[in-house]
Amino acid sequence: MENLLDDIPVLNLNSDGSAPEERLKRPKDLRQIHVRYRDDDQTNAYNRHLQQDLLDGGLPYDSQNLVENGVDATNLNFGGAEKKLERARRPYYKLIQSPETLVVTPTLFGSADERNQWEEILAEEITRTIRGTDGFAFQNSKLCDKFIWDGVGFAYWTDSVDFRWRAGGLGQFFFERGSAPIETEHEVITVSEEFQVTRLYGYIKDKEAAERNGWNPEAVARAIQKANSADSNFMDWEQWSRQVKNNDLSMERGTRVKAVHGFVKEFDGTVSHYITTEDACGPEDEEKWLYVKRGNVKKAKTRPYQSMSSALVMFPYGLGTNSTIHGIRGLGYKIYEFEHQANRSTCRMIDQSMLASSILLKANTEQAYASAGYQMIGNAAILAPDIDISSVAMPDLQKSVLPALDTMERLGNERISGYTSEGVLDGDQRKTKYEIQAGLEQSAALSDVEQDFFFNPLERTLRESIRRLSWEHYMESDPGGPEVMALRQRLEARGVPLEALYQLDIGAIKVIRLIGAGSAAAKTLSLQRMAEVYPRLDDVGKDNYDRDIIVDAVGTANADRYKPINLKPRTTEDTKIAILENEDLLEGKEIPVLSSERHLVHAREHVKPLLELLEAYQSRQLEEEGALAQAAMQNQLLFIHTQEHVSAIDGDPATLQEAAAFRQLLQQVGEVINNGLKEAERLAEQAAAEGNEEGAAGGPTAEDFMAVEESREKLRQSQEAHDLKMQLDRETAEQKMAINDALTANKIQNNQRLTASKAVTSAAAARKKPKARK
Numbered sequence: 001m002e003n004l005l006d007d008i009p010v011l012n013l014n015s016d017g018s019a020p021e022e023r024l025k026r027p028k029d030l031r032q033i034h035v036r037y038r039d040d041d042q043t044n045a046y047n048r049h050l051q052q053d054l055l056d057g058g059l060p061y062d063s064q065n066l067v068e069n070g071v072d073a074t075n076l077n078f079g080g081a082e083k084k085l086e087r088a089r090r091p092y093y094k095l096i097q098s099p100e101t102l103v104v105t106p107t108l109f110g111s112a113d114e115r116n117q118w119e120e121i122l123a124e125e126i127t128r129t130i131r132g133t134d135g136f137a138f139q140n141s142k143l144c145d146k147f148i149w150d151g152v153g154f155a156y157w158t159d160s161v162d163f164r165w166r167a168g169g170l171g172q173f174f175f176e177r178g179s180a181p182i183e184t185e186h187e188v189i190t191v192s193e194e195f196q197v198t199r200l201y202g203y204i205k206d207k208e209a210a211e212r213n214g215w216n217p218e219a220v221a222r223a224i225q226k227a228n229s230a231d232s233n234f235m236d237w238e239q240w241s242r243q244v245k246n247n248d249l250s251m252e253r254g255t256r257v258k259a260v261h262g263f264v265k266e267f268d269g270t271v272s273h274y275i276t277t278e279d280a281c282g283p284e285d286e287e288k289w290l291y292v293k294r295g296n297v298k299k300a301k302t303r304p305y306q307s308m309s310s311a312l313v314m315f316p317y318g319l320g321t322n323s324t325i326h327g328i329r330g331l332g333y334k335i336y337e338f339e340h341q342a343n344r345s346t347c348r349m350i351d352q353s354m355l356a357s358s359i360l361l362k363a364n365t366e367q368a369y370a371s372a373g374y375q376m377i378g379n380a381a382i383l384a385p386d387i388d389i390s391s392v393a394m395p396d397l398q399k400s401v402l403p404a405l406d407t408m409e410r411l412g413n414e415r416i417s418g419y420t421s422e423g424v425l426d427g428d429q430r431k432t433k434y435e436i437q438a439g440l441e442q443s444a445a446l447s448d449v450e451q452d453f454f455f456n457p458l459e460r461t462l463r464e465s466i467r468r469l470s471w472e473h474y475m476e477s478d479p480g481g482p483e484v485m486a487l488r489q490r491l492e493a494r495g496v497p498l499e500a501l502y503q504l505d506i507g508a509i510k511v512i513r514l515i516g517a518g519s520a521a522a523k524t525l526s527l528q529r530m531a532e533v534y535p536r537l538d539d540v541g542k543d544n545y546d547r548d549i550i551v552d553a554v555g556t557a558n559a560d561r562y563k564p565i566n567l568k569p570r571t572t573e574d575t576k577i578a579i580l581e582n583e584d585l586l587e588g589k590e591i592p593v594l595s596s597e598r599h600l601v602h603a604r605e606h607v608k609p610l611l612e613l614l615e616a617y618q619s620r621q622l623e624e625e626g627a628l629a630q631a632a633m634q635n636q637l638l639f640i641h642t643q644e645h646v647s648a649i650d651g652d653p654a655t656l657q658e659a660a661a662f663r664q665l666l667q668q669v670g671e672v673i674n675n676g677l678k679e680a681e682r683l684a685e686q687a688a689a690e691g692n693e694e695g696a697a698g699g700p701t702a703e704d705f706m707a708v709e710e711s712r713e714k715l716r717q718s719q720e721a722h723d724l725k726m727q728l729d730r731e732t733a734e735q736k737m738a739i740n741d742a743l744t745a746n747k748i749q750n751n752q753r754l755t756a757s758k759a760v761t762s763a764a765a766a767r768k769k770p771k772a773r774k
Contacts, residue, residue, distance in 0.1 A: 024264045074347040104512065108503045109503040606642040
């Protein structure tokens with residue numbers, strides 16, 4: 001296949017093998033690419049037009065042809081396609097609107113106990129922010145319609161800052177022919193969009209914020225002026241801005257600015273985003289971009305697109321016929337012929353019914369046909385003498401037309417069998433429980449693949465939206481800024497530090513799936529299976545199950561009336577083991593630390609007795625003679641054991657904050673234990689000096705002296721091992737940093753040599769160039 005990029009104005013590598021700063025230079029180059037893509041899509045666009053006409057109520061016959069041929073026939077669209085689309089859309093719409101929270105939002109900030117509570121609040125408030133944006137329900141419905149009807153839907157962002165995604169479909173997004181339905185594999189994608197002038201003005205009303213985010217206020221103003229009045233001479237920015245704010249600029253025609261987005265992959269993998277008008281605004285050589293955000297700019301004021309997925313996300317409805325975008329077939333294509341035939345057959349049946357319910361008269365002469373009629377005498381009707389009543393055998397519609405309609409309906413339902421359980425109960429209603437359950441399993445299995453194709457892109461879409469709204473430098477003047485500021489205020493009011501929002505683990509965000517994933521058949525089957533294992537669930541699992549049942553029955557808004565959300569954390573077997581280990585360690589039994597243990601879980605339980613020791617010391621509860629010494633001797637094995645667990649979790653980014661808190665606590669507890677061991681040693685020496693073998697009253701015995709020395713030695717060895725590990729970690733980090741610095745310095749030197757070589761070559765070429773003749 002010919003490579004489309006060979007004859008469109010996208011820059012390739014330079015002659016010396018280096019990559020250009022940007023692959024797209026001028027607005028007219030983007031228009032040229034867009035026109036080429038759009039022309040290649042004409043055949044598919046016509047087919048989509050036919051499918052959309054069927055959905056919009058297009059008639060099965062040409063009305064004008066019926067009139068011209070004198071045919072009086074029923075010509076109606078009975079809305080079967082719209083009904084099937086509505087039925088197929090319902091579960092996908094519920095996937096986004098029905099769950100209490102859209103996503104699980106893990107954060108890397110804070111201790112584990114704090115994170116468990118914060119993450120619940122973060123998920124709730126982020127869901128509220130996303131769902132509460134203007135037009136979310138509309139964009140959600142539009143995305144579901146495009147995904148189901150056309151076979152491909154798109155979620156995209158207008159710029160690199162705004163977290164609010166918009167929905168589109170084929171006919172708005174254009175690609176190279178034969179490309180795969182994977183956004184990261186595309187070199188260039190163009191998108192057509194009509195901006196309302198008020199919406200477009202909203203991006204530039206704050207000039208400083210507009211320029212920071214990549215918009216060109218003067219170019220946008222010129223485009224709005226051209227859209228509203230071809231004779232407009234409002235070229236002064238401040239004057240024009242005042243006219244817009246005062247509604248003095250003529251907008252009564254509801255004008256829009258037709259624009260083209262261009263997403264271009266650079267050679268470093270980042271994506272540059274351009275916006276220009278569909279038609280040139282002024283001389284092409286002087287024209288400026290409405291918006292530009294280059295992906296390979298290192299010191300960007302706002303976050304660039306790291307990949308094509310940061311700019312748009314594709315929702316392909318399966319693989320299609322040849323695993324390409326233009327080979328994917330949606331519901332509109334699949335039911336088009338069935339619905340047209342169903343409409344024709346139904347119209348024919350109505351015509352036959354009208355004929356069968358009429359009295360057929362036969363005129364024996366031409367004069368009788370012209371004077372056909374009857375005369376009423378009392379309750380009797382008299383026909384003209386040359387008029388007879390004909391008896392014509394009419395076809396049996398029960399055996400001719402209705403079977404055809406039933407066949408069309410059945411075939412159409414098979415196309416959407418993954419979204420409804422109607423097919424399970426078709427035909428004979430007398431089915432056993434196991435027959436119905438088998439049908440539900442088949443119906444649910446049929447829907448899994450389609451819904452997975454929707455869930456995976458939806459997860460990428462929500463991750464990107466959350467990545468944007470959790471950006472620490474998001475400002476109120478940015479698009480979507482008021483919603484983000486309101487989110488931050490709500491989080492602080494509920495006790496969640498903003499660092500927990502800024503340090504979300506974006507890659508670990510998961511979409512919450514409904515019971516049955518929106519399929520009524522799968523939901524029924526899932527609830528039946530969960531009911532069987534309900535007795536074996538722990539308390540948290542039972543509460544979650546009960547809550548899900550209530551939400552499914554009465555909705556999220558009413559669920560709190562019956563069962564509030566249970567925020568109690570779930571414990572594990574390791575927690576129980578760590579609690580039992582505490583008792584043995586406090587009794588003086590040594591327990592080794594195994595590499596296979598869940599160190600973080602053990603550390604959380606082991607520090608609890610140590611924290612009690614620290615609090616008792618700080619509150620002066622251990623001032624009695626020998627009390628501190630006894631507590632130190634009792635806790636020193638637990639202290640050493642806990643240190644080993646904390647050392648094992650060092651270096652894990654997910655536990656960085658919690659490990660630091662543990663180290664700080666252990667440092668304070670270590671000082672307490674050292675003081676206690678010193679007191680124990682003093683008391684033992686005192687007992688030995690008095691020559692009392694049993695020791696001083698209430699103090700340690702002489703044998704305790706050896707135990708104290710042994711304890712101090714173990715404590716010293718443990719501390720030295722910990723310090724050695726920390727030193728090795730520091731040396732490893734410094735070594736990696738030195739290697740990176742050396743590689744960077746080497747790269748800079750090579751670039752300098754290459755630049756100098758180019759300069760020498762250019763100078764030599766200039767000297768060799770022959771002078772022009774005078």
